[in-house]
Amino acid sequence: AVVSTQSTGTPAQWDKFQENQKKPPKPVPVDPTTLPDSEDQITATKDPRGNFVLRIPAKIWTIVLQNDGFEGITLDPAPTPGKDGSYTVTLTPAQWDKVQENQKKPPKPVPVDPTTLPDSEDQITATKDTRGNFVLRIPAKIWTIVLQNDGFEGITLDPAPTPSKDGSYTVTLTPAQWD
Numbered sequence: 001a002v003v004s005t006q007s008t009g010t011p012a013q014w015d016k017f018q019e020n021q022k023k024p025p026k027p028v029p030v031d032p033t034t035l036p037d038s039e040d041q042i043t044a045t046k047d048p049r050g051n052f053v054l055r056i057p058a059k060i061w062t063i064v065l066q067n068d069g070f071e072g073i074t075l076d077p078a079p080t081p082g083k084d085g086s087y088t089v090t091l092t093p094a095q096w097d098k099v100q101e102n103q104k105k106p107p108k109p110v111p112v113d114p115t116t117l118p119d120s121e122d123q124i125t126a127t128k129d130t131r132g133n134f135v136l137r138i139p140a141k142i143w144t145i146v147l148q149n150d151g152f153e154g155i156t157l158d159p160a161p162t163p164s165k166d167g168s169y170t171v172t173l174t175p176a177q178w179d
Contacts, residue, residue: 052096058085067107072098134178140167 042064043055056064058081064070073095079087091099121139129135138146140163146152155177161169 047090050093052091052093054089054091056087056089058087061087067102067105069099069102071102129172132175134173134175136171136173138169138171140169143169
């Protein structure tokens with residue numbers, strides 16, 4: 001026997017159903033403490049009053065602050081880390097809009113000392129120094145390929161790069177040379 005799981009309705013009911021599908025979904029309040037923990041993403045939920053509740057892992061909290069993610073917003077009370085090191089921040093809809101606006105700004109470069117990066121013999125590492133210049137560490141076997149392919153054509157490398165103890169080359173490029 002064939003059992004039908006289809007529901008029968010009137011054409012008017014079907015039209016109403018189709019119309020309802022076009023409506024935006026309603027926010028469902030969620031307790032952020034019941035969400036699975038993630039150390040590499042921010043979770044955002046809405047509370048019953050329509051405020052946004054953010055759970056920000058510690059390592060991302062640092063990045064948000066470095067990039068002025070809460071610029072123009074007074075967080076009151078000031079967030080403190082929870083037991084797991086994450087921060088919970090409640091934002092009004094207007095504050096949420098400001099955070100979204102702040103995220104559209106380009107990230108701020110964080111100076112990195114290329115000598116602290118793990119060595120790799122098959123890839124070039126690029127970092128930015130405090131003046132905004134790009135510092136490249138180019139392994140010896142890749143240096144040869146870069147030169148064979150005129151990788152620095154039109155760029156005067158001053159001072160001329162010399163091999164370091166491990167055979168790699170360090171090249172500093174201005175933003176104009178990088179582009």
